[in-house]
Amino acid sequence: MEPTTPPDTTTSPSPLPDVSGLLNGMPRQRTAESPVPVNAPEAPAPPEAPAASATRGFPRPWRLLPTPAATPFTPAYAAVLAVTSLITTHADPAVVHALHQASSTDVAHLVRAPVTVLLASALWIAGGITSPYAIGLLLVLTALERRTGALRTAGVFLLGHAGATLATEVPVGLAVLAGRLPDSSLHRLDYGVSFGVAACVGALAGLLTPWLRVPLLAGFGAMLTVDLLALTDPLTNWGHVIAVATGVATWPWMRASRGRAPSHPA
Numbered sequence: 001m002e003p004t005t006p007p008d009t010t011t012s013p014s015p016l017p018d019v020s021g022l023l024n025g026m027p028r029q030r031t032a033e034s035p036v037p038v039n040a041p042e043a044p045a046p047p048e049a050p051a052a053s054a055t056r057g058f059p060r061p062w063r064l065l066p067t068p069a070a071t072p073f074t075p076a077y078a079a080v081l082a083v084t085s086l087i088t089t090h091a092d093p094a095v096v097h098a099l100h101q102a103s104s105t106d107v108a109h110l111v112r113a114p115v116t117v118l119l120a121s122a123l124w125i126a127g128g129i130t131s132p133y134a135i136g137l138l139l140v141l142t143a144l145e146r147r148t149g150a151l152r153t154a155g156v157f158l159l160g161h162a163g164a165t166l167a168t169e170v171p172v173g174l175a176v177l178a179g180r181l182p183d184s185s186l187h188r189l190d191y192g193v194s195f196g197v198a199a200c201v202g203a204l205a206g207l208l209t210p211w212l213r214v215p216l217l218a219g220f221g222a223m224l225t226v227d228l229l230a231l232t233d234p235l236t237n238w239g240h241v242i243a244v245a246t247g248v249a250t251w252p253w254m255r256a257s258r259g260r261a262p263s264h265p266a
Contacts, residue, residue, distance in 0.1 A: 066142040073150035074141040078129070081137075081193070085128040100124065100191055105165045107173040107186040118162050121191040137197050144204045148254055153200065156250055160199020164243040165190070168235050190236070195243040202247020203254050220244065 066074035088096050102109075103120035110117060125134055145153040172188065175181040201220055205213045224244070227237040 064139055064142060066138060066145070071142050071145040071150070073154050074138065074145050077141070078134075078138060080123060081125050081134065082129045084123050085125060085130075085134075088124070089128060100189065103191045104188070105169060105190045106188045107169050107176070110166070110169055111173075118165060121165070122158075122161055122193055122196060124191050124193075126192050126194075133194070133197075137193060140197055140200045140204060144200050144207070147204075147207045152254065156199055156203045156247060156254075157196035159250070160202075160243040160246045161193070161196035163246050164195035164199070164239040167242045168239040172235070188235075194236070195239055198240045198243035199247040199250075202244040203250045204247075206248065206251030206254055 066078065068075055087099070091099075103117065103124060105117050105121045125131070125137070127133055141153060141157070144156070148156075169190070172181060172185050176183060176185055198220075201216065205217050208216065221244075224237065224240050227240070228234065
């Protein structure tokens with residue numbers, strides 16, 4: 001029996017493709033010299049940006065009203081004013097007068113308890129919650145709070161309320177000490193939210209476009225000028241002017257904080 005020779009399993013290696021010009025682990029890179037295949041599929045078009053909201057560019061009147069989510073300070077404060085307005089309307093007149101007197105930011109109360117009386121005087125609104133002034137309060141505070149947030153809106157309100165009150169009552173106390181005014185001026189009845197609202201109007205004007213800022217300041221300034229010329233209550237009327245100037249003085253702070261205010265969809 002003749003020996004059989006095992007089959008030769010050694011084969012010549014198959015030629016490998018030229019891998020020069022390839023990135024390790026990456027598909028072949030197309031160069032300027034690489035021809036584009038005729039039947040190569042076109043690259044998919046980039047996805048289109050989502051269409052703008054249908055309401056963009058159109059007025060949204062519901063944003064003029066406060067909401068608990070977007071403007072928590074304004075509806076909470078309005079609720080407090082609604083309660084005090086109900087008390088003013090339905091309580092005994094003697095009780096209401098006593099409450100107003102205890103909340104008055106006159107010189108006598110400011111000397112004894114300045115912080116308490118400044119806060120208490122801002123709990124009452126002349127004419128009640130349905131008055132035109134209350135509607136203005138809601139619109140102004142809502143617009144300011146949507147742009148700067150609740151804390152800054154409350155801060156501007158309190159700054160104007162306290163600053164204008166002290167700026168008008170301190171001269172009264174000094175005039176009494178100098179003998180220019182009678183002692184009864186120390187107990188002048190003074191309460192309400194008008195100084196705080198005036199300060200918010202001044203602050204809001206700095207956040208509006210010029211075509212809204214100018215009419216707002218011009219209209220509000222004309223109203224204050226008419227009150228000053230009427231001489232019905234010069235001390236309060238000058239307090240409104242001081243409060244507006246206080247709000248205008250906060251423009252750098254308001255504008256710097258506008259970009260950091262939280263945005264809300266409603």
